[in-house]
Amino acid sequence: MNTFLKQLQLKFGNNDDFFYLQETLLDTPIVRMGFYSLIDVVRTKLSLQTYIKAAADANLTVDEFKNILGDIQNSTAVDDAITCLLQGKLLIYFEKDDSYVIMEPAPKPLNRAVESPTNENVFLGSLNSFTEDIETNIGIVRKQLLTDNLRVKSFKIGSDEITQLSLVYYEGRANRGLIHKLIDQIEKNKHKQTANLQQLSKKVFGFSSWSLISNFNQTELPQEAVNSLRKGRAILFVDRLPNALVIPGILWDVFCLDSDRNLSLPLMYFLRVLRVLGAFVTIILPGLYVALVSVNPEVLRIEMALSIAQTRIGVPYPAIIEIILMLFVLELILEASIRLPKNIGPTITMVGGIILGQAVVQAKLVSNLLIIILAATTIANSTIVGLQQSLALRISKYVIVVLAAIFGVLGILEGLVLICAYIASLNTYGIPFLGLSKEKDEINHG
Amino acid sequence: MGQSIKHAWRITSIVGCLGVLCGCWDNRDIDHRSLPVTMGLAYHDNLYDVVLQIPEPQSNGTNIRIIKQSGKTINEAVDKISERMESSVDLLHLKLILIEKGYAQQGLTDSISSFMRSRDISPKAIIAICNEDLGPFFDFVKKSMSPKGTTLYDCFEKNAGWNPQMALTHIWQVYRSIHSYTRDIAIPVIKSGKSGTIDYEGSAIIKNGKMIDQITPEETLLFNSFTGQSAQGKIEVMDKASVLVLKSSMHHHSKLIRDTPYLDVQITMKVSILETKGSVSSEVIKQELKEILTKRFNRMFRKTQVREADILGLGQYYRNKIPRTKLRHWRTEYLPKLRLNLKVKTIIQNEGNTKLE
Numbered sequence: 027m028n029t030f031l032k033q034l035q036l037k038f039g040n041n042d043d044f045f046y047l048q049e050t051l052l053d054t055p056i057v058r059m060g061f062y063s064l065i066d067v068v069r070t071k072l073s074l075q076t077y078i079k080a081a082a083d084a085n086l087t088v089d090e091f092k093n094i095l096g097d098i099q100n101s102t103a104v105d106d107a108i109t110c111l112l113q114g115k116l117l118i119y120f121e122k123d124d125s126y127v128i129m130e131p132a133p134k135p136l137n138r139a140v141e142s143p144t145n146e147n148v149f150l151g152s153l154n155s156f157t158e159d160i161e162t163n164i165g166i167v168r169k170q171l172l173t174d175n176l177r178v179k180s181f182k183i184g185s186d187e188i189t190q191l192s193l194v195y196y197e198g199r200a201n202r203g204l205i206h207k208l209i210d211q212i213e214k215n216k217h218k219q220t221a222n223l224q225q226l227s228k229k230v231f232g233f234s235s236w237s238l239i240s241n242f243n244q245t246e247l248p249q250e251a252v253n254s255l256r257k258g259r260a261i262l263f264v265d266r267l268p269n270a271l272v273i274p275g276i277l278w279d280v281f282c283l284d285s286d287r288n289l290s291l292p293l294m295y296f297l298r299v300l301r302v303l304g305a306f307v308t309i310i311l312p313g314l315y316v317a318l319v320s321v322n323p324e325v326l327r328i329e330m331a332l333s334i335a336q337t338r339i340g341v342p343y344p345a346i347i348e349i350i351l352m353l354f355v356l357e358l359i360l361e362a363s364i365r366l367p368k369n370i371g372p373t374i375t376m377v378g379g380i381i382l383g384q385a386v387v388q389a390k391l392v393s394n395l396l397i398i399i400l401a402a403t404t405i406a407n408s409t410i411v412g413l414q415q416s417l418a419l420r421i422s423k424y425v426i427v428v429l430a431a432i433f434g435v436l437g438i439l440e441g442l443v444l445i446c447a448y449i450a451s452l453n454t455y456g457i458p459f460l461g462l463s464k465e466k467d468e469i470n471h472g
Numbered sequence: 473m474g475q476s477i478k479h480a481w482r483i484t485s486i487v488g489c490l491g492v493l494c495g496c497w498d499n500r501d502i503d504h505r506s507l508p509v510t511m512g513l514a515y516h517d518n519l520y521d522v523v524l525q526i527p528e529p530q531s532n533g534t535n536i537r538i539i540k541q542s543g544k545t546i547n548e549a550v551d552k553i554s555e556r557m558e559s560s561v562d563l564l565h566l567k568l569i570l571i572e573k574g575y576a577q578q579g580l581t582d583s584i585s586s587f588m589r590s591r592d593i594s595p596k597a598i599i600a601i602c603n604e605d606l607g608p609f610f611d612f613v614k615k616s617m618s619p620k621g622t623t624l625y626d627c628f629e630k631n632a633g634w635n636p637q638m639a640l641t642h643i644w645q646v647y648r649s650i651h652s653y654t655r656d657i658a659i660p661v662i663k664s665g666k667s668g669t670i671d672y673e674g675s676a677i678i679k680n681g682k683m684i685d686q687i688t689p690e691e692t693l694l695f696n697s698f699t700g701q702s703a704q705g706k707i708e709v710m711d712k713a714s715v716l717v718l719k720s721s722m723h724h725h726s727k728l729i730r731d732t733p734y735l736d737v738q739i740t741m742k743v744s745i746l747e748t749k750g751s752v753s754s755e756v757i758k759q760e761l762k763e764i765l766t767k768r769f770n771r772m773f774r775k776t777q778v779r780e781a782d783i784l785g786l787g788q789y790y791r792n793k794i795p796r797t798k799l800r801h802w803r804t805e806y807l808p809k810l811r812l813n814l815k816v817k818t819i820i821q822n823e824g825n826t827k828l829e
Contacts, residue, residue: 318502319501319502320501320502321499323502323505323507323562323564323565324565328507328509328565328567328622328625329622331502331507331565332527332529332622334502335503335507335529336529336530336531336534338501338502338503339503339529339531340531341503344499344501345501431499432490433494434499
């Protein structure tokens with residue numbers, strides 16, 4: 027047995043789902059290798075037999091036949107062979123001339139079909155969503171964007187485990203500087219091990235991992251992804267991740283969906299203004315409650331002040347404790363409803379509704395008004411496009427709550443300035459987060 | 473790693489400083505503050521009597537609490553009240569300051585400047601004069617206005633109980649009138665009502681912070697329309713018809729000839745007919761309205777001339793005509809000589825569903 031086979035045996039021999047079969051093919055001794063768990067062996071064998079039959083009928087030589095089967099590799103490339111095997115390819119080794127062929131087998135059905143999105147809801151837009159398989163995802167994009175200007179660059183990154191990463195961009199519209207920078211970064215940090223997006227963005231792209239708002243805008247909707255391609259942005263696909271990572275992410279992703287444009291203009295603006303207002307309500311309302319109730323009650327009309335004072339009679343805690351307590355319960359409910367299986371989820375909603383809506387108020391733990399504020403905040407929070415941005419929004423409202431408890435209405439302003447300054451400081455390789463999405467290079471570099 | 477620990481330490485210390493240095497523990501929640509809506513003020517025997525009307529929210533409505541204290545200064549009296557209450561008194565929501573007539577006649581200058589100076593009383597608070605002792609008046613308030621804490625203030629609230637024949641004067645306007653050469657002010661005079669909430673008795677003419685005379689509600693209506701408050705909604709009752717004033721506007725033309733000021737005023741009123749008695753024509757109504765308004769206005773104007781108190785602010789039209797050094801004598805030298813020519817123009821905008829003859 028030669029070194030090539032030995033090395034592979036050493037690597038995979040102790041896996042029970044690894045097969046190593048010595049056979050003859052057109053009277054030549056071969057070794058077939060692969061994983062039962064990745065390859066549908068029966069179907070692969072059948073197709074191989076069909077090949078052999080055809081080859082025998084046509085009187086092909088072994089060398090000619092090898093060409094038909096697949097790529098011929100020299101046996102020195104052990105690492106390539108290992109990668110191919112792990113990707114679920116069938117390896118046929120020819121002992122006679124110490125070479126091997128990578129054959130595309132019938133795969134085990136390990137991918138789900140293209141389905142409608144589960145994390146993002148679409149209103150009058152295309153209902154496809156990305157899946158875990160990177161090739162399928164790129165295929166979906168190609169289907170959506172029929173142009174010869176679409177470029178796909180694939181990379182294999184990682185040392186111990188290999189992850190496939192594909193960069194998709196629209197030639198002629200994408201910012202060339204950005205694309206070069208991205209390719210450079212990936213090439214430079216190819217060998218680094220990344221297991222999740224956090225590591226990918228820190229190790230490969232060098233973004234800060236403490237940023238509240240990610241440099242990627244994740245979307246599982248092909249329509250949105252393709253639209254950002256048209257606007258000159260790039261998409262990253264990571265194998266096994268059912269999302270497109272739109273880079274750079276910008277602020278307007280939070281408020282604008284491409285499918286809005288399927289509606290008429292006034293309706294589109296209505297929806298977008300609603301989302302912007304929703305974002306403001308989310309970050310300001312809890313802080314405003316604290317500021318008006320405990321620091322600046324003079325801002326309220328006297329009637330309002332009296333009725334608020336009335337709802338707070340007997341409430342033991344100051345407004346800040348009260349609101350942080352209830353916001354905490356609310357966050358728990360939100361998190362629990364994501365974690366729970368779909369058939370238990372409604373129970374939590376019901377229990378949460380009863381606890382928040384009735385019992386807490388009757389027990390005089392918090393005021394009636396606070397419940398209204400919390401409900402409005404939570405509802406408004408969900409008007410934002412994309413879950414990760416709404417998370418950032420959920421966190422930033424605490425900054426305002428704390429500042430409002432200290433400085434009142436002025437504190438809200440300070441908090442807003444702070445948040446605006448933070449958002450303004452964000453950028454992706456010099457492209458500001460607050461910038462507008464436009465096809466810059468279409469004009470400049472045609 | 474060291475870098476991030478340093479970073480975390482820095483952020484922690486900033487947040488810590490924020491917590492320690494801001495003094496946020498002094499903030500009182502709204503339910504631990506007493507929010508007086510009305511303050512009554514009298515001055516007897518060198519002591520200020522301060523009465524606060526504090527609405528106290530209960531779980532089923534609002535109670536009115538009337539608390540009275542006296543002190544050498546207004547603040548001392550308020551402090552005494554605050555001491556005796558379970559929650560702190562917060563004058564931020566004070567909407568109405570009610571001054572006993574006797575005190576208003578002695579002169580309000582000190583109190584008005586201390587209201588303006590204080591940071592917690594809004595200069596927008598409304599000021600009124602109570603033609604009655606404060607004690608009985610507030611007893612009446614407690615008895616008759618209980619279910620709602622803000623009734624007294626609502627009488628002056630423009631989008632609630634305010635009527636065009638009531639003067640609506642804020643503290644800052646009184647302060648301005650005290651320090652202005654060419655403008656005085658009218659303050660509404662009220663007392664406890666026999667039927668209804670309060671009785672409105674017209675307005676006090678305030679000159680240099682002192683109440684010197686009084687004008688009737690009808691004259692106040694003219695005063696209001698003269699100073700730009702809308703006179704909308706007022707029903708003029710005449711012998712033959714009653715009308716609803718929809719809109720009133722005013723044009724002035726002022727000139728100064730040999731130190732005698734002349735002023736032409738044209739009031740344009742748009743009215744709608746409400747009631748008629750017998751057969752009247754629109755000309756008759758116009759004529760009658762003109763006569764009534766002219767008579768009323770001249771009476772009020774004569775009063776201001778005699779009292780040398782320029783509540784209509786007529787001096788404002790001569791500020792660019794009289795030199796600054798002489799302007800301080802506006803009230804004494806120029807105002808009594810002022811020749812005013814009033815024209816009333818009436819437009820009947822709406823005759824109702826039945827036409828006039």
